[in-house]
Amino acid sequence: MKVDFWGQEFEANMFVGCIGGFLIAIMSSMFGFGGGPFMVPLMTLGLRLPMYIVVGSSLLAIFFNTAMGTMRHYQFGNFDLILFLVMFPAAILGGYIGPIIAKKLSPVVVKRVACAGLIILGAKLLDLY
Amino acid sequence: MNIKFRVLPIIALAMALLFAPQARAEQRAATAGVDTSAPTINLDKTSLDNGGDFVISGKAPAGSQVYIELWSAEKTVKSNRFDGKKDEKTGKIPYKFYITKDMPAFYKIVAPVEMAGALDKAKAAGKKWKYSEVLKEIGADAAYTVPAKIQIDNYQATVMASILGSRGTLLPPMDEKASKRESMKLVKARFVSVGNLLSAKVETTADGSYSAKVSIRSGLAPGKYSARVTAVTERIKEGDKETVQKITSEVASFENKIAFPTVYLSTAGTSINIIWPFLLASAVTIFGVLMGAGGGFILNPLLLMFFPLPHTVVAGTVMPTVLFAQGTGIVNYSKIKFINWKLGCGIGCAMLVGGFIGPKLTEMITLDQFKFLFGWVLLILAALMFWQTTPGYLANNKKEQAILKEFKKRAAEAVKAKG
Numbered sequence: 001m002k003v004d005f006w007g008q009e010f011e012a013n014m015f016v017g018c019i020g021g022f023l024i025a026i027m028s029s030m031f032g033f034g035g036g037p038f039m040v041p042l043m044t045l046g047l048r049l050p051m052y053i054v055v056g057s058s059l060l061a062i063f064f065n066t067a068m069g070t071m072r073h074y075q076f077g078n079f080d081l082i083l084f085l086v087m088f089p090a091a092i093l094g095g096y097i098g099p100i101i102a103k104k105l106s107p108v109v110v111k112r113v114a115c116a117g118l119i120i121l122g123a124k125l126l127d128l129y
Numbered sequence: 130m131n132i133k134f135r136v137l138p139i140i141a142l143a144m145a146l147l148f149a150p151q152a153r154a155e156q157r158a159a160t161a162g163v164d165t166s167a168p169t170i171n172l173d174k175t176s177l178d179n180g181g182d183f184v185i186s187g188k189a190p191a192g193s194q195v196y197i198e199l200w201s202a203e204k205t206v207k208s209n210r211f212d213g214k215k216d217e218k219t220g221k222i223p224y225k226f227y228i229t230k231d232m233p234a235f236y237k238i239v240a241p242v243e244m245a246g247a248l249d250k251a252k253a254a255g256k257k258w259k260y261s262e263v264l265k266e267i268g269a270d271a272a273y274t275v276p277a278k279i280q281i282d283n284y285q286a287t288v289m290a291s292i293l294g295s296r297g298t299l300l301p302p303m304d305e306k307a308s309k310r311e312s313m314k315l316v317k318a319r320f321v322s323v324g325n326l327l328s329a330k331v332e333t334t335a336d337g338s339y340s341a342k343v344s345i346r347s348g349l350a351p352g353k354y355s356a357r358v359t360a361v362t363e364r365i366k367e368g369d370k371e372t373v374q375k376i377t378s379e380v381a382s383f384e385n386k387i388a389f390p391t392v393y394l395s396t397a398g399t400s401i402n403i404i405w406p407f408l409l410a411s412a413v414t415i416f417g418v419l420m421g422a423g424g425g426f427i428l429n430p431l432l433l434m435f436f437p438l439p440h441t442v443v444a445g446t447v448m449p450t451v452l453f454a455q456g457t458g459i460v461n462y463s464k465i466k467f468i469n470w471k472l473g474c475g476i477g478c479a480m481l482v483g484g485f486i487g488p489k490l491t492e493m494i495t496l497d498q499f500k501f502l503f504g505w506v507l508l509i510l511a512a513l514m515f516w517q518t519t520p521g522y523l524a525n526n527k528k529e530q531a532i533l534k535e536f537k538k539r540a541a542e543a544v545k546a547k548g
Binding site: 001003004005012014017018019021022023024025026027028029030031032033034035037038039041043049050051052053055056057058059060061062063064065066067068069070072073074075076077078079080081082083084086087088089090091092093094095097098099101102105107108110111112114115116117118119121122123124125126127 | 393407412426444459510517
């Protein structure tokens with residue numbers, strides 16, 4: 001499929017994109033997170049698209065997944081209103097404070113910390129220690 | 130005639146000797162009859178403040194085993210289980226899905242102190258312990274009554290139906306025995322650990338008075354709780370079959386009170402102090418912004434670790450919270466024409482299908498499977514994060530970021546020019 005962006009044209013393999021998106025959507029809706037950190041590598045590495053197209057468009061793609069996943073979770077009775085009302089303001093608050101701190105920190109350092117944190121968390125879930 | 134009269138006392142004596150054991154047996158039955166009066170039950174507290182300790186005492190027939198069944202009388206929760214394990218006898222996979230909405234939000238059986246050893250053994254067995262077997266071993270199946278009566282829906286699922294996101298076809302209700310057996314599995318699916326479901330605390334004296342110090346942990350459902358004593362007077366074993374003589378007491382009740390900021394989450398079936406999840410969610414989203422990603426993948430495992438929430442509720446509640454942030458993101462990007470709608474909607478359609486299937490899978494797996502799979506997802510994610518800090522990626526990223534900035538500037542100018 002040809003993708004047109006600000007006068008530039010790119011060729012994207014939609015077959016890879018759809019299969020990958022489908023699998024990422026199953027996984028992320030199953031575990032209840034967005035899926036952004038998986039979608040961005042899929043579209044940059046898998047579809048060989050430049051970052052500036054991926055940023056906005058991946059968000060749009062993920063939105064479909066989140067909306068559907070939310071509806072289905074609600075249908076299965078997995079949605080707890082009070083817990084949601086606690087988390088939701090927290091998420092908005094985080095969204096305001098985050099960018100302020102982000103300016104003062106190097107993204108590489110943040111990512112390295114996240115990497116270490118994820119390994120610890122993953123190992124804990126796998127009962128490795 | 131004389132002889133006859135002389136024989137009479139002897140016959141009488143013989144008769145007396147013959148009937149004496151029977152008479153003694155009758156006497157024993159009579160005393161047992163006194164003992165079959167129902168056990169009494171007294172609670173030293175009728176109101177708890179978000180859990181606490183209290184003593185249940187009373188008098189049961191002398192020499193009986195005393196079990197106390199405790200349950201939340203007002204609040205019920207959902208429990209479900211997917212049976213995808215191969216049946217060893219028939220070699221077939223049942224693909225059955227069981228679900229109930231009537232599971233008490235709290236359920237526990239307190240057994241005699243002597244059973245502590247058996248419970249420790251069950252705890253040592255780890256995650257693979259079987260509730261029904263342990264109940265039988267400590268004799269507590271005699272006191273297992275409340276969950277046995279809950280209504281359980283069973284569905285015949287198929288692989289195809291699961292892929293399409295359906296629970297399958299609803300089967301006719303199970304008979305009493307099958308329903309009781311399944312209820313035990315659902316109880317375990319819901320309450321998970323030995324310690325949550327059983328304890329060995331009842332001390333009895335020779336005359337049958339008993340007492341048990343029961344602790345109700347904090348973070349449970351509020352409202353009315355009930356307690357009932359079952360005294361097992363006799364167990365008769367015939368081969369594999371065991372007949373149990375038991376008498377139950379009246380139902381005593383107590384109340385568990387919670388106060389703000391501790392709030393009861395009705396879907397999750399637990400009360401939590403809402404300040405902690407709020408702080409946790411704020412911290413994680415801030416970190417998520419710094420990372421340039423949501424943060425749900427960090428928030429979910431942490432919520433599971435720190436709070437006794439079911440994984441289905443965690444997944445189902447965190448997901449909608451990001452919906453709003455994503456929506457505003459899309460609006461902002463579309464204002465500066467930074468979204469390729471064809472690309473986003475194309476992949477979005479595939480993701481729509483995936484999002485339809487995923488939540489069904491959450492329901493089908495157990496908490497342990499959820500943790501195991503999530504563990505691997507996080508490790509893969511860690512690898513991706515690491516790759517994003519390698520020099521090659523950074524150099525490339527720097528170039529792209531510069532272009533991104535340039536594009537954003539141009540886009541902003543274009544919007545301004547129009548306006």
